[in-house]
Amino acid sequence: MVKQPYDAFLVLDVEATCIQGTDFNWPNEIIEWPVCLLRWQDKDKEGRASKLSLVDEFRSFVQPTWRPHLSEFCTTLTGITQADVECAPKFPKVLDTFSRFLEKHGLIDSRTGKRLQRFTWCTDGPFDIRDFVVKQCFISKITIPDWLKVDVLDVRKSVGMWVALQSVAGGSSSTSPTVVPRRLSLNISQQLSALELPAFEGRQHSGIDDARNIARIATELARRGVRLEPNTTILPGRRWQWMGKPGQILEEYCLT
Structure with missing residues (x-):
């Protein structure tokens, strides 16, 4: 077992509005907020641990406001229907409800919102918080x-590095020169396969099912002795060209 610096893990995989042909530069609005909470079962006094377990889940659909009607492409991709989002709270309300979930589990202070325990977000790629959350908070005009x-x-980066290191270790010899591994970028199904786990469970691009499978991957990395720690950054002040004043989307920069 290795020393693990974090006590809890919030596995997040949002789904967002999309139109066929657009990319991460489009003003996507979050329409599903799913989180799986993982904790250690066996952390000792020195911080060593290898067994993670699922403690609780949170899931809410989210009502978009800029483009309130989902495209057919979006519904086909995510399985989220117009009825799902029309009956859902808007993003600021979802964050309020989710903060109470964090308070219930002793992760943040109910008065200040500050962390009471060391937790890290876990995502498949950097996009969920770096892109979707930053854009959504701008659109919703909230900090x-x-x-x-x-x-x-x-987690995708961690699995890619683990696979690359295993490849180097398997082909190395005492006479081989130092080899710098090439990290791979694997989707969730490929990560499960690389770790010899059963295939994807549920519906791909359903946020909650994606989050559950990412949680399986993080749990397996821990079992294999990988130190689970942050490996990406976000820029809360990042701006895209379609951003005007807070909450204002400049339509001329949106091609569709």
Whole structure:
């Protein structure tokens, strides 16, 4: 077992509005906020641990405001329907409800919102918080909460590095020169396969199912002795060309 610096892990995989042909530079609005909370079962006094377990889950659909009607492409991709989002709270309300989930589990202070325990977000790639959350908070005209600006573990990056290191170790010899591994970028199904785990469970691009499978991957990395710690950063003040004043989307920069 290795020393693990964090006590809890918030596995997040948002789904967002999309139109076929657009990319991460488009003003996507979050329409699903799913989180799996993981904790250690066996952390000792020195901080060594290898067994993670799922403690609780949070899930809410989110009502978009700029483009309230989902595209057919978006519904086909995510499985989220117009009825799902029309009955859902808007993003600021979802964050309020989710903060109470964090308070219930002793992760943040109910008065200040500050962290009471060391936790990190876990995502598949850097996009969920770096892109989607930053854009959504701008669109909703809210400040990113302190508990959302903390550490982020990109699980995809960790798996890619683990696979690369295993490849180097398997082909090395005492006479081989130093080899710098080439990190791979694997999707969730490929990560599961690389770790010899059962195939994806559920519906791909369903936020909650994606989050559950990412949680499986993080749990397996811990079992294999990988130190789970942040490996990516976010820029809360990042701007895209379509951003005007807070909450204002400049339509001329949106091609569709």
